[in-house]
Amino acid sequence: MNSNKDILVKLNNAGFRQREKWLVEGVSLEVKKGKIVTLIGPNGSGKSTTAKIALGIYKNIEGSVEKYTDKVGYVPQKISIDWTLPLRVNDFMVLTENIKDDAINEALSLTGVIHLKNKNLGSLSGGEFQRVLLARAISKKPELLVLDEPVQGVDYTGEIALYELIKKISDTLNCGILLISHDLHTVMSATDHVVCLNGHVCCSGSPSDVARNNEYKTLFGEQASQILSVYEHNHDHEHSHEGDIKKN
Amino acid sequence: MLDDFFIRALLAGIGIAIVTGPLGCFVVWRRLSYFGDTLAHSALLGVTLAYSFELNIALSVFIISSLVALILIQLQKKTNLPGDALLGLLAHSSLAVGLVVIGFLTFIRFDIMGLLFGDILAVTVNDLIIIWIGGALILLVLKLIWKPLFASTVNYELAEAEGLNPDRAKAIFTVLMAAIIAISIKMVGLLLITGMLIIPAAMARNISDSPQKMVIFSIIGGLLSVIIGLFSSLEFNTSSGPSIIAASLFLFILSLLKIKQTVQLKN
Secondary structure: OOHHHHEEEEEEEEEEEEOOEEEEEEEEEEEEOOOEEEEEOOOOOOHHHHHHHHHOOOOOOEEEEEEOOOOEEEEOOOOOOOOOOOOEHHHHHOOOOOOOHHHHHHHHHHOOOHHHOOOEHHHOOHHHHHHHHHHHHHHOOOOEEEEEOOOOOOOHHHHHHHHHHHHHHHHHOOOEEEEEOOOHHHHHHHOOEEEEEOOOEEEEEOHHHHHHOHHHHHHHHHHHHHHOOOOOOOOOEEEOOOOOEEEO | OOOOHHHHHHHHHHHHHHHHHHHHHHHHHOOOHHHHHHHHHHHHHHHHHHHHHOOOHHHHHHHHHHHHHHHHHHHHHHOOOOHHHHHHHHHHHHHHHHHHHHHHOOOOOOOHHHHHHOOHHHOOHHHHHHHHHHHHHHHHHHHHHHHHHHHHHHOHHHHHHOOOOHHHHHHHHHHHHHHHHHHHHHHHOOOOHHHHHHHHHHHHHHOOOOHHHHHHHHHHHHHHHHHHHHHHHHHHOOOHHHHHHHHHHHHHHHHHHHHHHHHHHHO
């Protein structure tokens, strides 16, 4: 089987610059059907920017992005909805595509917010809204899901359930998922491929490869390295406080 | 029946209200009231050019308003000036240029008040045809771009990410704005068109909990404004455009009572 047929989106040395400042540069990665690729990295490391490059939201990018599907579901990290709009959860679910009522109910049930279907979007709590965002993205049965911190503000038990749901969706729908997450436990257990960012790709590979990488240890500190065993590893550059790269 | 100026005015007003209802909702949702104003001000230049070159007024206004919208989009890209400053610049300069051009057209007597505030007597059978056919076209196009336009109004990045092409929808919507101003200028006048767009939609917002309801209430509000406004202008011998807008203000105030009621119920 030609593995290239499974590629949904591919970034080749992609980068984005805004007001003379690189938000992220030199990112190469690919998301394949049925696989979960997770982006990790500190605040401001370019995770959301990379996701937006993959989605085609940013137009004037360096490098290139190849997208092989139009069936995309997106959960943005920040979403500001203007309350001059009277909008119920039900209206929001069909925002970008007309979805059958059954599929809406199913998705809302899966994320545990079916009881909010006729509520005004503005009256939801942060965690409830996050569950609605996720339900909207999966109800379209997309081929590519881009989830930018999809469980922020969700209570602890809910968080675990939603990550299990995401894993299940990737298996049952055979869709590719580009996930941005801070929860390293989840990342390491559910992901097929990890990309560690800090303005550029620090290291990438399978979760266990990345966990052994010293860059990862430097970025996430001792706590993270306690999660998984860490081996000494060759290390060709380090970061100054400003995030600049110093070659060794 | 169409011989009667009042019936013609009523039919024209009804046609316009059906179109300004949904367009006005987008004007309110997308915060475009000053944008609408600017296009309306530029319509004066369109009217004077129509007289100078003996063009159809609606067509000439449509072309000039579309041009001004295009210039605005270019200026937004090329300069660092804030949007409201650019809107003010275009609104007042196009109004001024329009008035200066009128000064040169000494061979025509202009009814400036009619242009600014609308003129009930000016509506001809031809205007009616333009309003109803033009209005139907505007609604048809709006229906076609509804999904991407609405999705990008809620959230631009979601619409873009999920492949709806929001930029194209926005450009088409701008043309629709120019078109509604072109077909309604004779009826409500260039100073009051934006009122016709905003006030019924604002009234509808007060009493709606979904976008569809808001569009429907906005249309109903516009229709009632036209009917109440025109009948009272006949009764009290007031000018038609301002009477229609005053009627819509009256409806808006009524809708505030409903808000007050809901707040009291919640408490």
